[in-house]
Amino acid sequence: MENLTTQMAGVPLNHYIYLCAIIFTIGVIGVLTRRNAIVIFMSVELMLNAVNLLLTAFSVHSNDPSGQVFVFFIMALAAAEVAVGLAIIVMVYRNTKSIDINVLNRLKW
Amino acid sequence: MNIIITISITAFIVLYAGLFKANRALLPLTVVGLLTALGFTFCAWNGNAVHFGMMQTDNFALAFSGVCIVGTLLIFLLTQNYFAAKSSNIAEYYTLILFALAGMIMMVSYKNMAMLFVGLEIMSVSLYILAGIRKQDFASNEASLKYFLMGAFSTGFLLFGITLIYGATGSFDLDKIQAYLVDNSKSISPIFYPGVILMMIGLCFKVGAAPFHFWTPDVYEGSPSLITTFMSTVVKTAGFAAFLRLFASSFAPLHDFWVVPLTVIVCLTLFIGNVTALFQKNFKRMLAYSSISHAGYLLFSLIVLSKNSENNVLVYAAAYTFASIIAFAVLILVKQKTGSDSFESFNGLGKKNPLVALSLTVAMLSLAGIPLTAGFIGKYLMFLNVMGEYKTLLVAFAILNALVGFYYYFKVIVAVWFKDGAETELSTPGQYKVVLLVSVAITLILGIYPAIILNLI
Numbered sequence: 001m002e003n004l005t006t007q008m009a010g011v012p013l014n015h016y017i018y019l020c021a022i023i024f025t026i027g028v029i030g031v032l033t034r035r036n037a038i039v040i041f042m043s044v045e046l047m048l049n050a051v052n053l054l055l056t057a058f059s060v061h062s063n064d065p066s067g068q069v070f071v072f073f074i075m076a077l078a079a080a081e082v083a084v085g086l087a088i089i090v091m092v093y094r095n096t097k098s099i100d101i102n103v104l105n106r107l108k109w
Numbered sequence: 110m111n112i113i114i115t116i117s118i119t120a121f122i123v124l125y126a127g128l129f130k131a132n133r134a135l136l137p138l139t140v141v142g143l144l145t146a147l148g149f150t151f152c153a154w155n156g157n158a159v160h161f162g163m164m165q166t167d168n169f170a171l172a173f174s175g176v177c178i179v180g181t182l183l184i185f186l187l188t189q190n191y192f193a194a195k196s197s198n199i200a201e202y203y204t205l206i207l208f209a210l211a212g213m214i215m216m217v218s219y220k221n222m223a224m225l226f227v228g229l230e231i232m233s234v235s236l237y238i239l240a241g242i243r244k245q246d247f248a249s250n251e252a253s254l255k256y257f258l259m260g261a262f263s264t265g266f267l268l269f270g271i272t273l274i275y276g277a278t279g280s281f282d283l284d285k286i287q288a289y290l291v292d293n294s295k296s297i298s299p300i301f302y303p304g305v306i307l308m309m310i311g312l313c314f315k316v317g318a319a320p321f322h323f324w325t326p327d328v329y330e331g332s333p334s335l336i337t338t339f340m341s342t343v344v345k346t347a348g349f350a351a352f353l354r355l356f357a358s359s360f361a362p363l364h365d366f367w368v369v370p371l372t373v374i375v376c377l378t379l380f381i382g383n384v385t386a387l388f389q390k391n392f393k394r395m396l397a398y399s400s401i402s403h404a405g406y407l408l409f410s411l412i413v414l415s416k417n418s419e420n421n422v423l424v425y426a427a428a429y430t431f432a433s434i435i436a437f438a439v440l441i442l443v444k445q446k447t448g449s450d451s452f453e454s455f456n457g458l459g460k461k462n463p464l465v466a467l468s469l470t471v472a473m474l475s476l477a478g479i480p481l482t483a484g485f486i487g488k489y490l491m492f493l494n495v496m497g498e499y500k501t502l503l504v505a506f507a508i509l510n511a512l513v514g515f516y517y518y519f520k521v522i523v524a525v526w527f528k529d530g531a532e533t534e535l536s537t538p539g540q541y542k543v544v545l546l547v548s549v550a551i552t553l554i555l556g557i558y559p560a561i562i563l564n565l566i
Contacts, residue, residue, distance in 0.1 A: 028265075070226075073223055095245070
């Protein structure tokens with residue numbers, strides 16, 4: 001563990017920020033352009049994982065464990081969200097036989 | 110702390126009561142639990158206790174907790190015959206609403222960003238389920254999926270913002286972040302600024318401020334009316350309290366930086382909310398857009414930060430919450446009778462149902478901001494606060510929008526009193542009467558004698 005943190009700290013912090021910003025942006029673009037509910041959902045997870053990576057990097061660089069504890073919170077709550085989210089997607093699939101979000105157009109002004 | 114524990118334990122007891130088919134005991138148990146929580150809120154007043162550096166029950170948190178608990182209590186009283194007609198597992202509805210309330214109490218009293226995130230997620234996950242709880246109804250499904258995808262997306266922004274702020278300051282604690290800003294006012298880390306903006310985007314999604322509002326009308330329309338009531342009143346209040354706690358205290362030293370995007374958001378929200386509400390044919394959807402415009406007025410208080418900002422938001426949120434509860438209660442009654450929530454179904458309501466029509470009138474007047482109602486006091490305080498720095502154009506714009514709002518609120522009043530309709534007599538259960546009377550009383554008392562709430566925080 002000690003070895004791992006020194007190795008992580010060996011990479012400059014800027015690189016982590018750039019990498020995470022790129023992963024996060026890929027996630028955002030995925031949410032905005034994709035039409036399949038599951039792929040959108042995967043893109044959201046990608047955003048959350050970018051956050052997790054960045055939190056860990058900051059935590060190691062500032063020698064402060066609270067950032068890594070926060071990562072556990074995010075993982076736990078993301079798992080709860082997955083459970084509820086997949087249930088909702090299954091519910092929609094049962095009624096429409098599709099998980100394409102273009103079917104969600106009955107409520108319009 | 111006691112408040113959250115009481116509410117969570119009540120939620121579990123209600124769940125078990127449902128397991129043993131004690132359906133008649135659900136409402137009394139919930140009401141007792143919530144009244145106990147309200148009692149703890151009063152006991153902790155002026156205590157300003159900090160719990161493990163994570164939560165701070167100062168008067169701000171307690172006042173907003175009080176509004177949320179009372180609002181939820183009134184909404185629970187509206188459940189009479191509502192859920193039972195639709196589903197046999199009513200205990201789950203009660204439990205989920207209670208869990209959402211526990212999340213909200215965390216949101217209004219956090220001292221650490223971790224608690225903001227946890228509270229927000231507890232609330233949101235419960236609401237995703239509640240929005241889609243009518244499994245066979247397509248509109249409910251759609252509302253649930255939209256709410257879920259947008260909610261998860263906005264959580265991503267919020268978290269990235271929190272992370273960048275953590276990277277800049279090395280802490281999640283609100284006081285330490287503020288101390289960092291004050292100490293390093295000349296050399297704030299460049300990653301702090303995008304952090305603030307991302308957090309603002311995430312929270313604007315949650316409270317439904319334009320341009321991040323597009324999910325609101327669909328979700329509010331598709332969800333069951335009672336859940337919409339909950340989402341547009343109590344949940345919104347909690348969201349604003351969370352927003353305010355962060356921006357009015359921790360980020361206050363950076364006010365000059367974030368006030369610019371915030372002003373744009375406020376103007377857009379007011380304009381889009383009011384103008385789109387004009388064109389609605391459906392009462393429920395009109396209320397959804399009106400809730401967007403009220404989000405604009407609530408954010409208005411952050412444009413000029415003064416010692417009154419927090420109290421102004423409390424007054425406005427209380428006024429808006431109780432007026433909206435009346436409006437939705439009447440909507441539920443009308444929809445049960447006529448099966449439709451368009452404006453036409455309100456025609457001629459006043460002839461046979463004076464109490465309901467009168468309450469609806471008071472609610473509409475309060476939402477529009479007519480003097481002698483709580484809504485007027487709320488709007489007056491907001492505008493007065495911003496006028497303190499002579500931002501005349503902005504206040505003029507907001508007042509213009511308030512005038513636009515008069516049109517669609519008065520459309521309802523005209524329909525109720527002056528138009529000829531089917532003249533159906535609504536069956537108003539006793540609990541609905543209680544809710545209507547209590548909400549009307551609060552709205553009028555706050556409007557006539559506002560001193561009781563003005564210096565609360």
